[in-house]
Amino acid sequence: MSALDCPADADETVWRRGTLTRRQARGDVWLAAGLLGLGLLTLWLASVAVEGSDVQAAAPPEALAWLVALCAPTALRRRAPVTVMVVVSAVFILSQLRSYPDSTAPSIIEFLVIYTANAWASSRRVAVIGSAVVTAAMLVWLGVAVLGPLQQGGPMLASTVAGVVYSFVLNLLFFVSAVWFGRSSRVSAARLHALERAGIDLRAAQELVAEQAIGEERTRIARELHDVVAHHVAVIAIQAGAARRTLDRPEVASGALSAVESTARTAIDELERLLTVLRAQDGTPHEGPTGLAALPQLVAETRRLGLDVRFSTHGERFDVPESVGVTLFRVVQEALTNTLKHASAGVADVRLRFRDRAVEVEVTDDGVGGAASSSPRGHAPAGTRGSGLGQRGMRERVDLHGGELHVGPHARGGYRVRAVLPAVRSTPVVDDAADAAAPDDSREARTR
DSSP states (O other): OOGGGOHHHHOTTTOOOOOOOHHHHHHHHHHHHHHHHHHHHHHHHHHHHHTTSSOOOOOHHHHHHHHHHHHGGGGGTTTSHHHHHHHHHHHHHHHHHTTOSOOHHHHHHHHHHHHHHHHHOSOHHHHHHHHHHHHHHHHHHHHHHHHHHHTTSSOOOHHHHHHHHHHHHHHHHHHHHHHHHHHHHHHHHHHHHHHHHHHHHHHHHHHHHHHHHHHHHHHHHHHHHHHHHHHHHHHHHHHHHHHHHTTTSHHHHHHHHHHHHHHHHHHHHHHHHHHHHHHOSSOOOOOOSOSGGGHHHHHHHHHTTTOEEEEEEESOOBOOOHHHHHHHHHHHHHHHHHHHHHOOOSEEEEEEEEOSSEEEEEEEEOOOOOSOOOOTTOOOOTTOOOOSHHHHHHHHHHHHTTOEEEEEEOTTSSEEEEEEEEOOOOSBOOOHHHHHTSOTTOSSOEEO
């Protein structure tokens, strides 16, 4: 990036140097003192060098005053850079007109103030214009100082012309280099500022991403816990209610309590698997009763609760990604749980369809959602309302895969949950669980 490409120069509202610190201010004071010491040394050496020659030199007190006038403003060089440049340049020219014997220290000071003006001025344009004016004034003074004696007469020798041109070019390079170094320092400071801002923005972005990741992980954990706990706890509640109502029939109550015990153990096992995954460092997937292969088991478990669940598969089966299978399993699990908890349904129909580029599950029931009632099967009162977390969890899972979810009353009565997830057909596979639940000569595997 060149000086002209600095983003701070294109729009000065984008970047400005920060406020001068106390340490920087003290550094400028010490620099002015150091320049004064250097000026005293070079002034003494120059005075000794011109002593006894025809060269006119200012008296020591006047020369010392000029030196102090040159060095003192540099203590404020970063507080008022353009003003200090103009003042020092004017003192430089006046001191030379008064035959100040030394040019080394004044030249160093002049270079410093021009550099500082271009590096620290609040307005780039003012610094450039001020530098151009100072440079022009210096070159005019140089021309007058060099060409003045030549106008008094005498031939213009080639060596004299070469000396004049040499002095002019050297001084021009001197001032241009001071401006260039100042502008380069300004660009470097702008780059550093941009890097610092980028670092701050990057850290803020990282914190935001981390917060979003934490939020998404919390949502995922809550969804998993809901899927695992809600189904089994609902089953436990239904069976416990059935056992309470059949205490006068010990054999029926014993069966209900056995179902409660089995369901509770299953819930504990699934919670342990979920917590194991959450604690795992390597993210190794766990083996659990989820996926399309576990749908017959889920149907059988739900059927044991007294709900007549019919399961069927349609189309030529093929492998689907594990995440898709888990999502479809959870949708069916949530739909059956809601049927048990919130509907007076006697029959539920679970259909798994394999399409060319999608997999679909549809769960329908014949529930009416009427007034509260009790059932010997242990159903919860009809029409009860849940928290809505189940449907929201299903929708989040389906949306994650770019699928479609339809939940609502069925046209033929009852309730329907239908989920369609995209999946590319690959090599057909044989589902052992489905084959075990249906005759070999039937393409529609149905269990009752």
